[in-house]
Amino acid sequence: MEKEFEEYSWSLKLSHEYNIKLEPFTTPRLKQIIGFIPFTLRYLKYHRECKKKNIQPHMDFFEPTKVKQIYGVPLGGIGTGTIGRSYAGAFTRYQLVPGIYEYETCEANLFTVNIRKKNHTVYQQTLCIKSSQQKGLKGWNMGYCGDHATYYALYPESWTVYDLPGQHVRLTCHQLSPVIPHNYKDSSLPVGLFNWTVENKNKEDIELSLMFTWQSGSCSDKFELTDVTSHSFKNYTNSNTSISGCVINQKLKNIPLEYCIAAKNSENTTITYNCQFYPDDERSGENLWNDLLKDGVLDNVEYDNRKKLNGKLAIAVCVQVKVKPLSKENVEFSLVWNMPKVSFHENQKTYKKFYTRYFPESNNEIAKDIACYSLSSREQWQKELYDFRKPILENKSLPKWYKTVIFNELYYISDGGTVWFDIKDDPTCKHEVVREYGRFAYLEGQEYRMYNTYDVHFNANFALLKLWPKLQLSLQYEFADTIPMESKNDIKFLMDGENGKQKSKNSLPHDIGDPYREPWITLNAYNSHDTKDWKDLNLKFILTVYRDYSYLKDLDYLKYIWPYIKLLMITVQSQDHDGDGLIDSQGHPDQTYDAWSVTGASAYCGGLHVAALSCICEIAKILKDDESLEKYSSILTRAKKAYNDKLWNGKYYKYDCSNSNYNDSIMTDMCCGHWYLRCSGFKHEVFEEEKVKSCLETIFDYNVMKYSNGEAGSVNGMRPNGKVDITSMQSEEMWIGTTCSLASLMIYEGLEDKAWKTLEGMYDLLYNKLGLAFQTPEALMKPNVYRSPGYMRGLCIWSIQYALEQKANQNQSN
Numbered sequence: 170m171e172k173e174f175e176e177y178s179w180s181l182k183l184s185h186e187y188n189i190k191l192e193p194f195t196t197p198r199l200k201q202i203i204g205f206i207p208f209t210l211r212y213l214k215y216h217r218e219c220k221k222k223n224i225q226p227h228m229d230f231f232e233p234t235k236v237k238q239i240y241g242v243p244l245g246g247i248g249t250g251t252i253g254r255s256y257a258g259a260f261t262r263y264q265l266v267p268g269i270y271e272y273e274t275c276e277a278n279l280f281t282v283n284i285r286k287k288n289h290t291v292y293q294q295t296l297c298i299k300s301s302q303q304k305g306l307k308g309w310n311m312g313y314c315g316d317h318a319t320y321y322a323l324y325p326e327s328w329t330v331y332d333l334p335g336q337h338v339r340l341t342c343h344q345l346s347p348v349i350p351h352n353y354k355d356s357s358l359p360v361g362l363f364n365w366t367v368e369n370k371n372k373e374d375i376e377l378s379l380m381f382t383w384q385s386g387s388c389s390d391k392f393e394l395t396d397v398t399s400h401s402f403k404n405y406t407n408s409n410t411s412i413s414g415c416v417i418n419q420k421l422k423n424i425p426l427e428y429c430i431a432a433k434n435s436e437n438t439t440i441t442y443n444c445q446f447y448p449d450d451e452r453s454g455e456n457l458w459n460d461l462l463k464d465g466v467l468d469n470v471e472y473d474n475r476k477k478l479n480g481k482l483a484i485a486v487c488v489q490v491k492v493k494p495l496s497k498e499n500v501e502f503s504l505v506w507n508m509p510k511v512s513f514h515e516n517q518k519t520y521k522k523f524y525t526r527y528f529p530e531s532n533n534e535i536a537k538d539i540a541c542y543s544l545s546s547r548e549q550w551q552k553e554l555y556d557f558r559k560p561i562l563e564n565k566s567l568p569k570w571y572k573t574v575i576f577n578e579l580y581y582i583s584d585g586g587t588v589w590f591d592i593k594d595d596p597t598c599k600h601e602v603v604r605e606y607g608r609f610a611y612l613e614g615q616e617y618r619m620y621n622t623y624d625v626h627f628n629a630n631f632a633l634l635k636l637w638p639k640l641q642l643s644l645q646y647e648f649a650d651t652i653p654m655e656s657k658n659d660i661k662f663l664m665d666g667e668n669g670k671q672k673s674k675n676s677l678p679h680d681i682g683d684p685y686r687e688p689w690i691t692l693n694a695y696n697s698h699d700t701k702d703w704k705d706l707n708l709k710f711i712l713t714v715y716r717d718y719s720y721l722k723d724l725d726y727l728k729y730i731w732p733y734i735k736l737l738m739i740t741v742q743s744q745d746h747d748g749d750g751l752i753d754s755q756g757h758p759d760q761t762y763d764a765w766s767v768t769g770a771s772a773y774c775g776g777l778h779v780a781a782l783s784c785i786c787e788i789a790k791i792l793k794d795d796e797s798l799e800k801y802s803s804i805l806t807r808a809k810k811a812y813n814d815k816l817w818n819g820k821y822y823k824y825d826c827s828n829s830n831y832n833d834s835i836m837t838d839m840c841c842g843h844w845y846l847r848c849s850g851f852k853h854e855v856f857e858e859e860k861v862k863s864c865l866e867t868i869f870d871y872n873v874m875k876y877s878n879g880e881a882g883s884v885n886g887m888r889p890n891g892k893v894d895i896t897s898m899q900s901e902e903m904w905i906g907t908t909c910s911l912a913s914l915m916i917y918e919g920l921e922d923k924a925w926k927t928l929e930g931m932y933d934l935l936y937n938k939l940g941l942a943f944q945t946p947e948a949l950m951k952p953n954v955y956r957s958p959g960y961m962r963g964l965c966i967w968s969i970q971y972a973l974e975q976k977a978n979q980n981q982s983n
């Protein structure tokens with residue numbers, strides 16, 4: 170294992186178990202329920218309609234995902250589909266069918282080790298700590314003692330170190346998927362590499378075999394599996410690399426899928442295989458186990474359709490290596506899952522995955538070619554990852570825990586139900602960036618199944634902007650094109666029961682669709698509220714566009730989107746109901762806090778409005794649009810005055826200007842607009858420095874330090890008396906992404922110590938106490954309640970790094 174990374178990885182024993190039991194959020198407080206009764210009745214009807222159509226609701230409030238406190242680094246590049254792994258080595262949580270998760274564990278997918286001394290097998294053990302319920306595996310030596318192995322995670326890599334009991338042998342499995350910033354080709358590959366280091370501490374030779382078994386299909390029976398066959402290959406060579414192994418071909422939900430297990434040939438290894446065994450058949454599994462036990466190699470069994478048995482077909486690839494006393498050898502495996510063409514549930518359109526640009530689907534050897542290329546590229550990938558991480562890991566001013574989570578939270582870039590398509594031949598594609606870099610989308614959450622949910626992407630997109638900026642631009646261009654669109658169909662919105670357009674013109678869609686329907690064709694899967702009335706969506710797009718420009722200096726991008734911003738402003742200014750220049754809410758939840766009602770001018774939406782107007786004026790200056798500059802400068806002047814007059818109470822900006830008993834609540838997100846201005850190069854030209862500092866000090870003193878003693882992030886709402894605001898389920902939640910944006914702003918404002926204090930306890934809670942690594946939820950609520958695990962907004966931690974680097978650059982220039 171690379172010693173320089175061991176210090177910064179998240180690590181634990183394979184036997185580790187979490188003592189705290191978690192529950193998903195299901196029921197609001199009694200005082201909150203009354204307002205949800207009409208919604209619940211309408212949602213019940215909608216839920217039943219979905220079940221009749223055999224599809225999942227895009228948000229299932231009746232059957233929320235129950236977390237498993239087991240996850241480690243997932244396998245797979247961006248947009249390839251992912252195969253999850255537990256820190257104990259199990260293959261679990263698959264997302265191969267676009268956007269749809271399966272949470273079972275595939276017990277047959279595992280590694281087994283065999284050790285021989287003097288031509289006798291002395292040890293044979295699966296490297297799995299759990300027993301199996303599959304008939305064919307019950308005779309295998311399962312249940313490896315997890316106390317003798319340690320797991321280390323630093324996404325997209327992990328290392329598992331096994332000290333085999335009584336054998337004086339250490340095995341280190343280095344797992345790697347090529348999720349590499351600014352490397353668009355390799356980041357798109359559907360592959361996971363397993364580089365095993367075998368260390369013989371004995372004073373005699375050993376022969377050590379590693380057998381990798383893999384089952385057809387996915388990890389559950391959710392989708393139909395058909396046309397399953399397998400075959401072997403020997404000494405296949407490409408990219409100056411020779412491999413041997415097995416392939417399984419099948420159709421999963423009628424989508425062609427090819428698994429390829431390959432081992433790298435070398436002078437010191439012997440590679441053998443079995444192309445046909447059945448983990449659900451007792452004799453078949455027993456025969457494979459005994460075959461390995463006999464001599465440490467397999468009998469090279471080919472697939473024979475006449476010997477087909479019930480249950481899922483599986484394959485095995487075995488590598489035997491001779492290891493001299495007190496020396497080391499390497500064994501390299503690759504796992505490729507090739508699904509070159511996919512479609513969503515409604516099958517209106519077929520898409521080619523982005524990697525097919527480099528490995529065309531017309532090539533029958535695509536999986537083997539990817540395996541060869543990946544194995545030949547492993548050391549280069551490690552170097553690129555090292556160079557990427559080095560400035561952060563070697564920065565002595567950064568906390569150690571931050572160096573761990575900043576990389577591990579990137580898991581969501583690939584494991585967010587992500588799709589990445591090559592649409593360069595699509596005649597409807599009119600953007601060079603989209604043609605060259607593809608069409609990209611990720612889910613709001615693994616459980617909240619809506620692609621590119623924009624109010625959440627607003628927080629999350631810093632990871633894309635910094636690391637894969639062309640994907641950020643591609644997404645932005647395609648959102649811009651949706652602004653003038655209007656859907657033909659009406660739908661019933663569940664919160665108020667009113668009918669309206671699923672997507673209205675001159676507004677930004679909430680999302681670009683649900684994978685159980687047809688994304689990019691049917692916009693706005695979200696149906697709780699009519700988001701044309703939301704006060705933050707349009708403003709967030711404007712703020713993001715200008716922030717992108719300030720970072721990338723892409724003038725063509727700014728010129729293209731400027732007319733669309735003007736369309737959005739038609740809608741935005743219609744939301745100023747009292748003519749003071751500032752948008753007003755109308756007594757219901759009309760923003761990303763979609764269960765937290767707001768009336769009139771508000772700290773959150775009003776701040777976003779003032780900030781967006783400021784950015785619009787800057788864009789008008791850049792593009793020399795004097796008429797727009799004059800128009801929006803006038804509105805900005807009035808909006809700033811109204812914002813301060815109505816909401817500033819001498820200490821912070823009030824939640825809203827209603828007559829409610831919570832109008833003066835302290836909201837973590839009150840300075841969100843100013844945060845984005847700081848990210849865009851502004852200082853205090855719009856929001857006064859003294860007021861911003863006072864707000865941040867108040868939030869820290871109340872929302873952070875009076876909430877779980879400062880060890881659980883920043884609660885969304887806090888009352889001036891130091892008690893959590895329980896007006897709404899969301900006011901009493903702590904949102905991970907919002908806490909990150911708060912800390913990012915604190916860094917801009919010179920409050921670094923408070924920023925680190927705000928974050929440290931939250932991440933210690935998530936990773937080390939609650940077992941929520943690699944499934945960061947949207948929200949936590951005391952006691953031990955979570956909502957929406959595996960959520961996009963967790964990527965907002967990259968706004969911390971964005972702020973740190975911008976401040977460092979400013980200090981250098983000064």
